[in-house]
Amino acid sequence: MKHTDVAIIGGGIVGLASALALVRQTRARLVVLEAEPAIAQHQTGHNSGVIHSGLYYKPGSQRARNCVAGRAALIQFCQEHGIPFDLCGKIVVATETDEVPRLEELHRRGEANGLTGLRRLSPEELREIEPHVRGIAALHVPETGIVDYKQVAAKYAELVQAAGGEIITGARLLRVERQSGALILATAQGELFARHLINCAGLQSDRVARLCGLRPEVQIVPFRGEYYQLIPARRSLVRGLIYPVPDPRFPFLGVHFTRTIHGEVEAGPNAVLALCREGYRLGIISPRDVWQMARFGGFWRLIVRHWRTGLGELHRSISRRAFHRALQRLVPELAHDDLIPFGAGVRAQALEPTGALVDDFRFVQAENMIHVLNAPSPAATASLSIGETIASMALQAFDLEAAGVMR
Ligand SMILES: Cc1cc2nc3c(=O)[nH]c(=O)nc-3n(C[C@H](O)[C@H](O)[C@H](O)COP(=O)(O)OP(=O)(O)OC[C@H]3O[C@@H](n4cnc5c(N)ncnc54)[C@H](O)[C@@H]3O)c2cc1C
Numbered sequence: 567m568k569h570t571d572v573a574i575i576g577g578g579i580v581g582l583a584s585a586l587a588l589v590r591q592t593r594a595r596l597v598v599l600e601a602e603p604a605i606a607q608h609q610t611g612h613n614s615g616v617i618h619s620g621l622y623y624k625p626g627s628q629r630a631r632n633c634v635a636g637r638a639a640l641i642q643f644c645q646e647h648g649i650p651f652d653l654c655g656k657i658v659v660a661t662e663t664d665e666v667p668r669l670e671e672l673h674r675r676g677e678a679n680g681l682t683g684l685r686r687l688s689p690e691e692l693r694e695i696e697p698h699v700r701g702i703a704a705l706h707v708p709e710t711g712i713v714d715y716k717q718v719a720a721k722y723a724e725l726v727q728a729a730g731g732e733i734i735t736g737a738r739l740l741r742v743e744r745q746s747g748a749l750i751l752a753t754a755q756g757e758l759f760a761r762h763l764i765n766c767a768g769l770q771s772d773r774v775a776r777l778c779g780l781r782p783e784v785q786i787v788p789f790r791g792e793y794y795q796l797i798p799a800r801r802s803l804v805r806g807l808i809y810p811v812p813d814p815r816f817p818f819l820g821v822h823f824t825r826t827i828h829g830e831v832e833a834g835p836n837a838v839l840a841l842c843r844e845g846y847r848l849g850i851i852s853p854r855d856v857w858q859m860a861r862f863g864g865f866w867r868l869i870v871r872h873w874r875t876g877l878g879e880l881h882r883s884i885s886r887r888a889f890h891r892a893l894q895r896l897v898p899e900l901a902h903d904d905l906i907p908f909g910a911g912v913r914a915q916a917l918e919p920t921g922a923l924v925d926d927f928r929f930v931q932a933e934n935m936i937h938v939l940n941a942p943s944p945a946a947t948a949s950l951s952i953g954e955t956i957a958s959m960a961l962q963a964f965d966l967e968a969a970g971v972m973r
Contacts, residue, residue: 567750567756567757567758567759568597568756568757568758568759569595569758569759569760570595570596570597570732570758570759570760570761571592571594571595571596571760571761571762571964571966572588572594572595572596572597572760572761572762572763572764572960572964572966573596573597573598573599573749573751573758573760573762573763573764574596574597574598574599574763574764574766575599575739575763575764575765575766575767575774576598576599576600576601576765576766576767576768576770576771576774577598577599577600577602577605577606577719577723577733577735578605578606578608578609578610578719578766578768579606579609579610579715579718579719579722579945579946579949580766580768580938580941580945580949580952580953580956581598581600581764581766581767582598582605582606582719582722582723582726582733582949582953583722583949583950583952583953584764584766584952584953584956584957584960585598585722585726585731585733585953586722586725586726586729586950586953587950587953587954587956587957588731588956588957588960589725589726589729589730589731590729590957591957591961592961592966594966595730596726596730596731596732597731597732597733597734597758597760598723598726598731598732598733598734599734599737599738599739599751599753599758600733600734600735600736600737601736601737601738601739601754601767601770602735602736603735603736604735605719605720605723605733605735606715606716606719606720608768608769608844608912609768609769609911609912609913609914609945609946610715610716610719610946611715611716611719612846612909612910612911612912613715613911613943613946614822614824614832614834614835615712615713615714615715615824615826615827616656616710616711616712616807616824616944616947617637617640617641617651617653617710617711617712617713617947618633618637618710618943618944618947618948619633619634619637619656619676619681619707619709619710620633620634620637620676620679620680620681620709620944621658621672621675621676621679621681621684621707621710622672622675622812622819623675623679623944624675624925624926625675625678625679627925627926628926628927628929628955629925629926629927629944629948630679631951632927632945632948632951632952632955633679633944633947633948633951634679634680634681635948635951635954636944636947636948636949636950636951636952637709637947637948639950639951639954640713640718640947640949640950641653641711643718643721643950644713644718647721649713649714649717649718649721650713650714650717650827651711651712651713651827652711652712652713652827653708653709653710653711654710654711654712654805654806654807654825655695655706655707655708655709655710655711655806655807656706656707656710656806656807656808656809657687657692657695657696657699657704657705657706657707657806657807657808657809658672658704658705658707658809658810658811659692659699659701659703659704659808659809659810659811659896660701660702660703660704660811661700661701661702661810661895661896662702663702665703665810665811666702666703668811668812668814669686669703669704669705669811671814672705672811673686673705676705676707681707681709682708682709683706683707683708683709684705684706684707684708685705685706685708686703686704686705686706687703687704687705687706688703689701689702689703689704691704691706692704695805695806696804696805696806696808697805698803698804698897698898698899699808699896699897700896700897700898701896710807712807712824712825712826712827713827714826714827714828715946718946718949722949734753734755736754736755737753737754737755738753738754739751739752739753739767739774739777740752740753740754740777741777742763742777742778742779744779745759747934748760748761748934749761749762749763749778749934751763761934761964761965762934762935762960762964762965762966763778763934763935763936764935764936764937764938764956764960765778765935765936765937765938765939766938766941766956768914768941769786769788769843769844769912769914770786770843771786771914771937771938771939771940771941772784772785772786772916772939773786774937775930775937775939778932778935778937779932780930780932780935780937782930782937782939783918783919784864784916784917784918784919784924784928784939784940785858785859785862785864785865785916785917786843786914786915786916786917787839787859787865787868787915787916787917787923788839788840788842788843788844788845788855788912788913788914788915789818789837789838789839789840789912789913789915790835790836790837790838790839790840790845790846790848790883790910790911790912790913791818791834791835791836791837791838791910791911791912791913792834792835792836792838792848792883792889792907792909792910793832793833793834793835793907793908793909793910793911794832794833794834794886794889794893794905794906794907794908795830795831795832795833795905795906795908796823796830796831796832796833796900796904796905796906797903797904797905797906800831800900800901800904801825801829801830801831803823803831803897803899803900803904804823804825804831804897805825806825807822807823807824807825808822808823808896808897809822809823810822810895810896813875815872815875816837816872816875816923817915817923817925817942817943818837818913819943820892821833821834821835821836821882821889821892821893822834822896823893823896823897832908833889833893833905834889834908835910835911836879836882836883836889836892837879837913838876838879838880838882838883839876839879839880840912841855841856842855842856843855843912843914844912845912846909846910846911846912847910848883848884862917862919863919863921864917864918864919864920864921864922865917865921866921867919867920867921868917868921868923870921871921886902886905886907887902889905890902890905893905913942913943914940914941914942915940915942916928916939916940916942924939924940926940927940927941927942927945927948927952928940929955929956929959931959931963934964936956936959936960936963938952938956
């Protein structure tokens with residue numbers, strides 16, 4: 567049987583960044599187990615590609631700290647490794663008067679999180695930056711950018727392997743047994759003896775925690791985000807990134823326009839409660855996922871609290887016209903035929919038994935193990951900083967001295 571000091575479950579950007587931080591700081595043997603035939607097939611490969619600035623998050627939270635530090639580290643990483651990125655900036659646009667105080671609150675949060683260059687825009691100044699956008703007030707966030715996270719994750723994987731770490735794809739973790747203080751991991755590719763485990767399984771992270779004998783309080787609830795693209799002839803309607811003022815009750819940002827690093831303009835994502843954790847189309851249902859949600863009290867409390875918003879999101883999912891209307895609030899000239907459907911992503915969002923959506927990143931330690939139980943946006947932006955955080959938790963909690971810690 568193969569032996570390793572650390573097994574990381576999940577070859578998404580969080581697992582790979584944690585692997586990278588560990589191979590840089592220890593001589594421990596390290597294996598990343600990825601269920602899919604290739605890395606970055608789920609959230610990391612299906613997102614908006616935005617390098618977030620840290621505007622939205624509660625000052626002092628893990629999300630705020632890791633986003634600001636991770637953004638700076640990511641930009642340096644991209645520069646060092648020739649990965650294309652663009653700090654194109656973004657605007658957050660208030661279209662109704664009741665959104666203006668929330669926009670002001672975002673401005674304050676951004677400043678508290680150490681962002682620089684934030685600027686309130688009048689409608690005229692807004693038009694200078696984005697001529698086709700209409701709003702009564704806006705905030706310019708120059709530190710926001712764009713990148714392709716699949717490229718970033720591929721580079722992390724390359725560096726992990728170059729430093730001696732191993733990445734095994736097609737190796738879904740199926741069972742975990744404890745044996746004399748260590749773990750026997752049964753995977754789709756055979757057994758692995760691991761002294762320590764780090765769970766970065768995204769949409770499956772609560773299940774992996776349960777396989778490891780934990781009883782996590784929270785449960786993952788999947789929220790699908792659907793995208794449209796602007797037809798090439800209408801891409802000129804959007805210069806950079808255009809966001810609405812988000813509803814503070816939810817961790818999602820509202821449908822927005824994003825110019826991608828490859829030159830397309832995407833619109834979305836909405837946030838529809840999905841009936842399958844890895845279901846990228848409306849209508850895909852996993853009886854196991856539905857059953858697990860239905861048995862969780864937190865799910866019903868979420869529904870009772872937010873059914874109206876949920877129905878609105880569902881309506882925007884079913885009706886292209888409703889999606890179009892939401893986007894038209896920001897860019898009135900946008901015509902229905904300017905949009906073509908373009909894929910979806912599914913967010914792994916942890917839910918409390920109370921029905922509250924977990925706002926912050928959540929890292930839980932157990933004997934020989936670290937579990938990442940909530941790593942929603944901006945975890946891609948923050949990945950290098952999250953990796954450092956996980957690695958320092960591992961260096962403190964795991965017995966890696968024996969494996970040769972480099973000090
Ligand atoms: C629609 C959408 C838009 C987003 N936009 C942005 C954005 O613009 N900017 C930003 O910073 N963030 C964004 N995010 C968030 C970001 O993409 C995620 O936070 C980040 O990718 C999480 O990475 P991860 O490694 O935790 O998860 P994932 O990328 O989902 O990786 C988890 C991995 O674990 C594997 N796995 C699961 N179970 C097992 C098992 N039993 N055994 C082995 N492997 C297993 C999976 O196959 C998967 O590869 C967005 C997310 C979505 C869905």
